[in-house]
Amino acid sequence: KAGVTQTPRYLIKTRGQQVTLSCSPISGHRSVSWYQQTPGQGLQFLFEYFSETQRNKGNFPGRFSGRQFSNSRSEMNVSTLELGDSALYLCASRPGTHFSTDTQYFGPGTRLTVL
Amino acid sequence: KQEVTQIPAALSVPEGENLVLNCSFTDSAIYNLQWFRQDPGKGLTSLLLIQSSQREQTSGRLNASLDKSSGRSTLYIAASQPGDSATYLCAVRDDYKLSFGAGTTVTVRA
Numbered sequence: 001k002a003g004v005t006q007t008p009r010y011l012i013k014t015r016g017q018q019v020t021l022s023c024s025p026i027s028g029h030r031s032v033s034w035y036q037q038t039p040g041q042g043l044q045f046l047f048e049y050f051s052e053t054q055r056n057k058g059n060f061p062g063r064f065s066g067r068q069f070s071n072s073r074s075e076m077n078v079s080t081l082e083l084g085d086s087a088l089y090l091c092a093s094r095p096g097t098h099f100s101t102d103t104q105y106f107g108p109g110t111r112l113t114v115l
Numbered sequence: 116k117q118e119v120t121q122i123p124a125a126l127s128v129p130e131g132e133n134l135v136l137n138c139s140f141t142d143s144a145i146y147n148l149q150w151f152r153q154d155p156g157k158g159l160t161s162l163l164l165i166q167s168s169q170r171e172q173t174s175g176r177l178n179a180s181l182d183k184s185s186g187r188s189t190l191y192i193a194a195s196q197p198g199d200s201a202t203y204l205c206a207v208r209d210d211y212k213l214s215f216g217a218g219t220t221v222t223v224r225a
């Protein structure tokens with residue numbers, strides 16, 4: 001099976017712009033999560049989607065949003081970019097069968113740089 | 116709020132030595148604990164998942180233990196190789212999200 005894929009791999013934006021990141025989960029996986037990784041804060045949870053519904057959202061401002069499509073692919077959007085949004089954004093998928101047994105598989109990430 | 120701590124933050128060993136990486140968490144209400152590996156600038160690779168009802172899991176040279184009541188997990192890597200050099204992260208799953216430790220950066224010297 002192909003792994004989790006993320007596009008684009010690298011992005012450079014300026015403050016005030018908006019950006020959309022895309023994630024394709026492993027075939028058959030119904031749950032997609034997004035995480036932000038920075039040197040200072042480590043890995044922080046953004047949100048999780050299951051069958052097109054947002055199940056949970058982390059402690060991030062409303063500028064961060066996402067959605068999941070019927071084929072389980074997911075996008076996240078960040079509006080009005082700030083310098084502090086520079087980070088590695090990681091997408092993860094899991095089967096969506098059960099929390100106890102579901103291994104979470106991560107994509108290679110999108111490196112976002114805000115100038 | 117779940118707090119996950121990994122000690123030490125960095126570790127350097129000669130090739131062939133066994134590695135012991137520690138992870139502790141504050142809230143025992145978890146579904147599972149996962150160990151991941153991250154190479155510089157890359158995504159996370161899942162190494163092992165231990166369900167909350169299990170005590171240990173093994174995969175090749177890797178063995179991970181879980182003591183949920185004391186909030187601790189240990190990852191053992193036998194006979195380390197230079198290719199094992201990476202950052203190792205542990206994460207615990209509740210019904211909300213994965214909570215990650217800051218990681219242990221391992222360097223295996225040839």
